[in-house]
Amino acid sequence: MHVAVLLAGVADPRKLLPRPASGDWRKLPGETSVSYKLSPFDEAALEIALKLRDQGAAARVTVIVTDGANDLALLRAVAALKPERVLGLCPPAAQRGNPAWLARHASDLLRDGGAWPDLILIGREHGDLDDGMAAAYLAEAWRLPYVGLALQVQPHADGGWTLLRSGAQQDESLRVPAPAMASISNDKSNRLRHPLMKNVALAKQLKFEQAAPDAAQPAALVSLAQAAPVEAGARGTQACRMFTGSPEEQAAALAAYLRAPASTH
Amino acid sequence: MSHTPTILALIPACGNDAADRALMSQARQLADQCGGSAHAVLAGPASASEAALACARAAGLDQAWFIATQPDALQTQQYVDLFAGAFQDEDLAAALAAALPQALMLVAAGSDNEAFAGALAARLDIAPLGRCTSFEFDAQGILQARRGAYGNRLGITLACAGPAIAAVRPRAVDGSGQAATSARQTAAHVLDKLPAPRPAHPITLLPRNEPHAGLDGARIVVSGGRGMGNDAAFPVLYDIAARLGGAVGASLPAVDAGWAPVTRQVGISGKYVSPDLYLAIGISGTPQHLAGIDPHTRIVAINKDAEANIFNVAQAGAVAEWQVLLPALLEALDSKP
Numbered sequence: 001m002h003v004a005v006l007l008a009g010v011a012d013p014r015k016l017l018p019r020p021a022s023g024d025w026r027k028l029p030g031e032t033s034v035s036y037k038l039s040p041f042d043e044a045a046l047e048i049a050l051k052l053r054d055q056g057a058a059a060r061v062t063v064i065v066t067d068g069a070n071d072l073a074l075l076r077a078v079a080a081l082k083p084e085r086v087l088g089l090c091p092p093a094a095q096r097g098n099p100a101w102l103a104r105h106a107s108d109l110l111r112d113g114g115a116w117p118d119l120i121l122i123g124r125e126h127g128d129l130d131d132g133m134a135a136a137y138l139a140e141a142w143r144l145p146y147v148g149l150a151l152q153v154q155p156h157a158d159g160g161w162t163l164l165r166s167g168a169q170q171d172e173s174l175r176v177p178a179p180a181m182a183s184i185s186n187d188k189s190n191r192l193r194h195p196l197m198k199n200v201a202l203a204k205q206l207k208f209e210q211a212a213p214d215a216a217q218p219a220a221l222v223s224l225a226q227a228a229p230v231e232a233g234a235r236g237t238q239a240c241r242m243f244t245g246s247p248e249e250q251a252a253a254l255a256a257y258l259r260a261p262a263s264t265h
Numbered sequence: 266m267s268h269t270p271t272i273l274a275l276i277p278a279c280g281n282d283a284a285d286r287a288l289m290s291q292a293r294q295l296a297d298q299c300g301g302s303a304h305a306v307l308a309g310p311a312s313a314s315e316a317a318l319a320c321a322r323a324a325g326l327d328q329a330w331f332i333a334t335q336p337d338a339l340q341t342q343q344y345v346d347l348f349a350g351a352f353q354d355e356d357l358a359a360a361l362a363a364a365l366p367q368a369l370m371l372v373a374a375g376s377d378n379e380a381f382a383g384a385l386a387a388r389l390d391i392a393p394l395g396r397c398t399s400f401e402f403d404a405q406g407i408l409q410a411r412r413g414a415y416g417n418r419l420g421i422t423l424a425c426a427g428p429a430i431a432a433v434r435p436r437a438v439d440g441s442g443q444a445a446t447s448a449r450q451t452a453a454h455v456l457d458k459l460p461a462p463r464p465a466h467p468i469t470l471l472p473r474n475e476p477h478a479g480l481d482g483a484r485i486v487v488s489g490g491r492g493m494g495n496d497a498a499f500p501v502l503y504d505i506a507a508r509l510g511g512a513v514g515a516s517l518p519a520v521d522a523g524w525a526p527v528t529r530q531v532g533i534s535g536k537y538v539s540p541d542l543y544l545a546i547g548i549s550g551t552p553q554h555l556a557g558i559d560p561h562t563r564i565v566a567i568n569k570d571a572e573a574n575i576f577n578v579a580q581a582g583a584v585a586e587w588q589v590l591l592p593a594l595l596e597a598l599d600s601k602p
Binding site (some may be wrong): 010011013017025028040041042097099100103125128129130131132133134135136137138139140141145146147148149151164166167168170171172173174175176183184185187188189191221222223224225226227228229230238240241242243244247248250251252253254255257258259 | 386412415418422425427551552582600
């Protein structure tokens with residue numbers, strides 16, 4: 001069994017977004033000063049793939065890193081977890097967040113002798129410019145059975161998969177044939193493991209493959225016309241009323257505030 | 266290029282009349298702003314058709330197409346098959362032939378709808394725009410769609426010259442708009458000869474061991490974050506929520522740590538909540554988390570860090586250790602006001 005994971009780095013959420021050298025925030029997707037990290041969803045997708053290998057359900061795990069593929073620290077962090085293969089596929093800045101570009105360029109990298117991996121996993125959001133449409137787009141473009149927001153994956157002897165997800169009203173268990181694709185959401189059960197220190201050291205010696213995208217790419221259907229840091233909106237325009245005093249006094253004031261009808265605040 | 270945009274509300278699994286009508290009204294409103302036309306394609310069991318088309322009329326749409334499905338809700342990829350088939354239907358295609366090349370399709374925000382939108386975009390070869398907050402068409406007819414990116418830290422405007430699909434958070438409709446829109450005649454159609462969708466994947470529904478109130482529609486949300494340090498606090502949060510008639514939420518790090526189930530995650534990647542009051546405990550107030558809270562919601566914060574960003578957006582708060590303050594708060598809530 002072959003399990004592939006599509007990862008996209010996101011700008012480190014613990015740091016301020018770096019202002020592009022040109023001052024034009026539209027250039028941010030192409031800036032090399034961005035420090036990339038894995039999102040919690042990508043971490044969960046990677047952990048599930050590694051777990052499947054640990055269980056013997058996957059003989060190998062291939063990881064393709066898209067956004068942030070030129071960030072050596074990100075690639076090393078992934079490689080330290082010992083997937084069989086780590087490959088970079090860096091979208092041109094104008095194609096970041098364009099799943100059509102990814103569908104076209106990642107399919108050949110994923111398919112081994114023309115055959116899809118038995119399972120393709122992807123975080124529920126793919127990079128900084130996606131908020132949840134990319135995974136389903138890719139699955140449909142590749143005509144693969146798809147399950148969104150899965151939390152756990154179990155293999156079947158016949159080669160299919162059972163995916164557990166939390167639906168809107170209840171939890172669901174879906175059975176899909178292989179090959180299939182699933183987007184992964186974060187859960188206690190799929191928190192990413194820590195790498196062994198020796199593997200962290202080994203990853204520092206590695207050279208990483210970078211796929212060369214087809215230069216004759218169709219223009220993106222969408223362009224980034226404007227970009228600017230989000231300013232504090234209407235919220236926060238008035239000072240926060242602080243409850244002070246002893247914990248009992250704070251609690252009494254809070255309780256009164258929480259009980260009071262909205263019109264009195 | 267025509268300068269009269271077409272707005273299409275797409276509603277798979279229709280049946281929530283208020284939500285369905287809110288999306289269709291938003292389509293109508295946007296079409297009116299840009300001098301275009303507004304339509305809807307809805308799918309649901311045949312028994313829902315009358316109510317769905319009545320909602321379309323109430324929203325003042327120009328045309329509405331209803332796709333009759335089996336009684337049970339379909340899976341996302343099945344809805345994609347049906348809607349893709351609908352756009353190839355002779356009558357629908359003839360009615361919208363000139364409009365589709367620059368149509369803006371809207372779905373209500375939510376994970377299932379957004380997956381539907383992404384998959385339909387691939388199927389129709391149109392641009393998926395993500396979850397947008399506002400739209401404009403410029404003088405050349407180019408769509409300018411605004412949304413957040415980079416964990417809602419960057420506001421971006423996407424320009425799109427062709428057909429596109431976007432998710433929006435529908436605004437509740439009040440009765441006042443009805444009179445203005447009822448003058449329109451909505452042409453209603455039923456699509457009952459579409460090719461059958463692909464078979465459903467076998468699904469087993471699992472009972473959710475969830476004795477507490479859900480987030481949807483909660484008037485008060487009591488939410489815990491990374492600052493709580495461990496899962497010991499969440500039982501207290503459930504107690505406080507029960508006293509206030511509210512529901513418990515959690516930030517992404519708290520869900521990640523296993524302190525609360527993913528169904529209670531609030532934020533850009535979790536649920537969007539719009540309670541009257543949001544009691545945030547041990548939550549720092551990242552843009553990613555705040556993006557899941559309605560701008561009209563009043564935030565009350567409890568945090569031991571007086572410099573936490575949550576106090577910049579809260580209307581009221583207390584600097585305190587939750588281990589000390591929450592038991593006292595429970596006691597205060599139990600005592601007579």
